[in-house]
Amino acid sequence: MSTTTLIVIGLVAAALLIWFIAVFNSLVALRVRVQNAWADIEVQLKRRHDLIPNLVGAVQGYMTHERSTLEAVTEARTKAVASSSGTVADRAQAESALSGALSNLFAVAEQYPQLRAVESVQLLQEQLTSTENRIAFARQFYNDEVMKFNTAQATFPRNLFAGVLGFSSATMFATEEPERANVQIKI
Numbered sequence: 163m164s165t166t167t168l169i170v171i172g173l174v175a176a177a178l179l180i181w182f183i184a185v186f187n188s189l190v191a192l193r194v195r196v197q198n199a200w201a202d203i204e205v206q207l208k209r210r211h212d213l214i215p216n217l218v219g220a221v222q223g224y225m226t227h228e229r230s231t232l233e234a235v236t237e238a239r240t241k242a243v244a245s246s247s248g249t250v251a252d253r254a255q256a257e258s259a260l261s262g263a264l265s266n267l268f269a270v271a272e273q274y275p276q277l278r279a280v281e282s283v284q285l286l287q288e289q290l291t292s293t294e295n296r297i298a299f300a301r302q303f304y305n306d307e308v309m310k311f312n313t314a315q316a317t318f319p320r321n322l323f324a325g326v327l328g329f330s331s332a333t334m335f336a337t338e339e340p341e342r343a344n345v346q347i348k349i
Contacts, residue, residue: 199304
């Protein structure tokens with residue numbers, strides 16, 4: 163072989179190696195972004211889990227006839243906290259149940275005018291509402307990052323190497339919208 167042929171082979175091999183490293187690094191970067199986005203969700207869910215006992219405690223004295231509603235919220239929170247070590251799908255299902263229980267609590271709380279006047283309850287409701295908005299934003303960001311990561315793995319030619327390099331698809335954080343009862347306005 164001539165020197166020119168060896169140089170061309172060497173350059174092609176170096177280009178392929180650089181391309182392979184770039185593909186690997188881009189997949190790693192996307193996986194880290196997915197992990198970071200999941201951590202953002204975790205922070206907001208923890209905040210919500212921490213606020214719920216305060217809210218239940220604040221409304222408990224006023225809602226003496228609504229024990230089942232309060233117990234449902236407490237049980238849903240317990241399940242959501244316990245699901246933190248489970249899969250994304252398990253976590254989404256538990257958080258969806260908690261959202262539904264909180265929605266029921268807020269709906270029932272509307273029937274107690276004296277409860278709506280309590281400043282600490284209003285503050286906790288505002289904080290929970292703000293946290294729910296942050297969770298929705300974090301969930302959307304996470305799902306966007308998962309879509310980018312999964313798309314990068316599925317497109318040619320990365321799909322040839324992703325599985326071999328140990329990359330697997332990430333799971334979307336999909337929750338079911340809690341059922342909403344028809345709102346009845348009484349005048």
